[in-house]
Amino acid sequence: MIQVNKQGDVWIFAEQEEGKLSDVPLELLSKARELADALGVSVGAMLLGQGVKDLADTLIAHGADKVYIVEDEKLKAYQTTPYTAAIQTLIEDHQPQICLFGATPLGRDLAPTVASRMKCGLTADCTDLQIGTHEEKKDGTVYENLMYQIRPAFGGNIIATIVNPERWPQMATVREGVMPMSEADSSRSGKVIACQAGLNGFPLPLTIHARHREERKVNLKASRIIVCGGAGVGSKENFKVIWDLAHCLGGQAAGSRAAVDLGFIDHDHQVGQTGTTVRPALYVAVGISGAVQHRAGMQESAKIVAINNDPDADIFQVAHYGIVGDLNQVVPMLIKAIRGGMSVKTAHETPEATHG
């Protein structure tokens, strides 16, 4: 644990694999920027690995003021203990007030280990972070400018706001895909600080024999429009209506876990707690009941349309627009209405761009 340090910076862990950054650290940076601006401090990024220096520019363009680079052969492929040791040294040397990690499989392995080492608190899988005041009910002590760590728990049935008043740094893992990513600004400047890993003689606990990475074939997170089908669609053949609706909207088809389990569509396309979290401009849920684990992955969408023949389905509770009816009748009518409505409009602009 480090002492409470109101001048401390806001840090993120820049997760990389084989020299590539995913979207997660960039999402963290845009949130860190917001928190740091509210606190009047700088944003730092911890970049660990081997041969990763070049990534510093990307981190700076996305909002980092300082990039702490630790390069070592032992940090090339991720292992828990050497990463923990290197991060412990960074935190003790520079005393950040906040440290954010992605709630990725790697982040949820590393962050708890670091928190245990530092004997500080850690809030899991946050969907929002804010700066606010906390009053301790027990003794009335008031703490200004703490990080509110906001997270769903209890299977998604409650939202808890958690704070870490005294044993710093304030640490959290942040769910993928829920923080909007800011645009890169290549005119930003920042400081790159090379740090010692101190891993001489450090034993690596694991021998990694083989690794296999599946490239995600679809990028649901990048889709502006998603049409998601559920068990109610009934069969793989019938799932064609979901693809048709997606295509005529220029969107991406997706499925609930039940749809994936029933083989209607690939796991790559799954939305929800154990699939992808999305926040498109338009989300159309067809034949989906709206279980908490599903809603967890889509309820941040800007506009939600639900089509279901059960008026009491939970999905209607998060929807902005609803049609209660049989999807086999409603979806074709909707496709027809979209073709009609949108072609009128596109006809005036670029006739060749008509959808479908």
Next chain:
Amino acid sequence: MGYNIVVCAKQVPDTKRITGEAMKEDGTVNRAALPAIYNPEDLNALETALQIRDAHGGTVTVLTMGPPNACVILRDSMFRGADRGVLVTDRRAAASDTLATSYILSQAVRKLNPDIALCGRQAIDGDTAQVGPQMAEKLDMTLVTYLEELIDLKDREITVRRNVGNGWEEVTAQLPVLATVMETANHPRPHAAKRIMKYKKARSKLEMEKELPEGADIDAEAETLAAKGLLIDQWTLDDIDADLEWCGMSGSPTKVNRIQSIVLAGGEYHEFDPTEDGCEKLVHELISDHTIG
């Protein structure tokens, strides 16, 4: 030969079956209104442990921290094949966050001194998946998260396949190892009828105090049960040499500022008829607010 294996298992409210009645007026969850179940992924951890024991010999001890009633999942473990159950129960452990929980559990694991400790990946109530990694850090055991398949175990060397989200990794580590087990690792075996007959009599001392008539000699009863392998060990924080500073409220750096129940209300909601006319109106609405078009 054989391995000393400890499984950490948590009794949890069945959060999948939450209904309106389970929420209190102040927005907090009324745990009493929900059935208490065996945390699902902890059953996968237990199954992995039983498979190791069945193939290599040794013992499987299931450890849980919770109220006296958590003995239910220890008996459930025995019905499936576990050799022994240990309950850590102490009011001073209440309100522990993951740092304090992992400290207390690690003290109990230290006392059991296993070759292999297994946790579920995540509990369905707290939903943090932090306790396993934090215990490994405190115990200085090698951490292997997201175990999906046990590939090999020999000469105190374990090889497993772990699921890393966008793929998998095959890794080898020297024992002692602490692994967290995924739901996809296996299918937990059911209760065995013969084991139910035997282990339904397993009790902790606290349970005996409740069930036996007043004045009964609890210690003598406990000894009789112990001789038959039916005594559920029951430890307090003192029994595991826990430093109270690191337990319960004082050992927990995180504090809850606010809890809200999810109010299922998407704000404004418009319903359209399931007709051509309704569909056209919906599309018109989406075009006019620039969502599509």
